[in-house]
Amino acid sequence: MKRVLTLVIALLIATTALAFAEDIRLESYSDEELTALEQAFATEVIDHIRMQPLRDRLHYLIEKRFRGELNKCEGCRLCR
Numbered sequence: 674m675k676r677v678l679t680l681v682i683a684l685l686i687a688t689t690a691l692a693f694a695e696d697i698r699l700e701s702y703s704d705e706e707l708t709a710l711e712q713a714f715a716t717e718v719i720d721h722i723r724m725q726p727l728r729d730r731l732h733y734l735i736e737k738r739f740r741g742e743l744n745k746c747e748g749c750r751l752c753r
Contacts, residue, residue, distance in 0.1 A: 712739050716732070
């Protein structure tokens with residue numbers, strides 16, 4: 674259950690960051706600048722989580738997502 678919750682939160686944060694990037698895309702930032710803004714936004718949100726193990730895991734998952742290593746979660750019922 675904890676793993677599913679962690680993955681859901683990570684995906685929600687990533688989705689929110691992407692929606693944020695779509696809003697500012699109109700300002701014609703470069704792809705590198707948008708990626709940096711998305712990552713900064715996700716990091717800012719995650720840093721407000723009080724549980725250190727959860728915060729560490731989310732940082733790890735978001736970093737993998739931005740490197741392109743995590744296109745979808747593994748093993749959850751939604752992605753099967």
